[in-house]
Amino acid sequence: MKMLPDCHSCGSRNPDAVSAKAGSYTKGIGFLFSQETLDSRFHGNDIFGAKLKIIGLVFFILILISPLYAFSEQKELLIGLIPEENIFKQMDRYRPLAAYLSEKLGIKVRLTILSKYGDVIDRFASRRMDGAFFEAFTANLAMVKLNVEPIARPMNLDGTSTIKGYIFVRKDSGIKSIKDMKDKIVVFVDKATATGYVFTIAFFRENGVRDIDSYFSEYYFTGSHDSAVYAVLDNRADIGSAGSRFYQRIIDKDPAIKNELQILATSQEVPDITLCIRRDLPPELKLRIKEVLLNMDKDPTGKEVLKKFGALRFISAGKADFKPVFDLAKKAGIDIIEIR
Structure with a gap:
């Protein structure tokens, strides 16, 4: 029969936790089989029934300890x-x-x-x-x-x-609305980002822009939120989108940037x-x-x-x-x- 794992392999640094768990198993076994029950089975005529009980006991133990062994096998x-x-x-x-x-x-x-x-x-x-x-x-x-x-x-x-999505521009860009964005360059983070792409596309659609290929002169993806913010800050794009946490972190590092960028739209929290x-x-x-x-x-x-x-x-x-x-x-x- 397999031994119960030690506390380290169970993911617990407290040996008492494993002892308590083992104790609970013993208690469960005792509920099914008292010593008197086993004695009466072996000394009577129902030896076959007693063997079935023991087989059931083995399966019961295996079922109880299987989660612990599955845990310990994860290296x-x-x-x-x-x-x-x-x-x-x-x-x-x-x-x-x-x-x-x-x-x-x-x-x-x-x-x-x-x-x-x-x-x-x-x-x-x-x-x-x-x-x-x-x-x-x-x-x-x-x-x-x-x-x-x-x-x-x-x-x-x-x-x-939670985090919000921001759509932002340079304050000196002259961009105030979706109409001002026509034929401009847009920078996204990645297509698989809620705050760096999905929100921005939703905003464009709600404001009548359903085809970004024809409405904007160019758009591209930076791969990170920080890079999207700096792309607009450094005039490599006119409109940017990024997550609020990353945008704010850049502002916190250099408060002067707050005077250079303007947030035009904010998403709901996700x-x-x-x-x-x-x-x-x-x-x-x-x-x-x-x-x-x-x-x-x-x-x-x-x-x-x-x-x-x-x-x-x-x-x-x-x-x-x-x-x-x-x-x-x-x-x-x-x-x-x-x-x-």
Whole structure:
């Protein structure tokens, strides 16, 4: 018979937690078979029935401990990151979080940067990733295409856990309305971003622009929110779109930029970056990952990691949080189910 895993392989650093779990199993077995019952079976004529009971006991034990063994067999977690910003800065933010999770889970957590937003579905499947920190729109894509499960997202330092999309121009551009945008250059982040593309397309459609190819002289994608802001700031584009968190971070670093840029439109709030994981991960492991994230702010080491990450804490996330993104995509004429 297999031995119960030790506390390290169960993802718990507390041996008592495993002892308590093992005790609960023993209690369950005792409920099915008392010593008197077994004695009476073996010393009577119903030996065959007693053997059936023992077979049932073995299956009962295997069923109870199988989640623990599934957890212990998971040797590594591969988590993907969407390229929101400079990838070196992004890795600097996420590495301490990965190390913290590794220590708490007893499983190595490895990070990988996806080359671009649009690759997320193919890369997630082909590289057999266990989860990813998705932007709002890519989270929707992954929920539909990969059946992933959103479990947690960070609460930002300003107390928000959502993000808005901004459409912005230079103040000296003379652009005040959609009419002024005719034959101008537009810069987006990526087609698979809610705040850096989907919202902007929805805004254009609501204001009568359904064909961006003919209305604008040019449009292109920068691949990151920061780059989209700087493209407009440096006169490489006339109109830009990006997420509010990235826009504000640039302003905070250089307040003078606020005098050079003007926000023309703001989207409704959508969930900020969210950790989504494979639905078929062992249930015990999924629960443990969520518990570790949600309790980081109660742990001194966790608080330091959160500070480096740029968050106050993690909060629970669910599929219902993403309804505004589906609504935004509908306004933009985008069918998430049909996206390849």
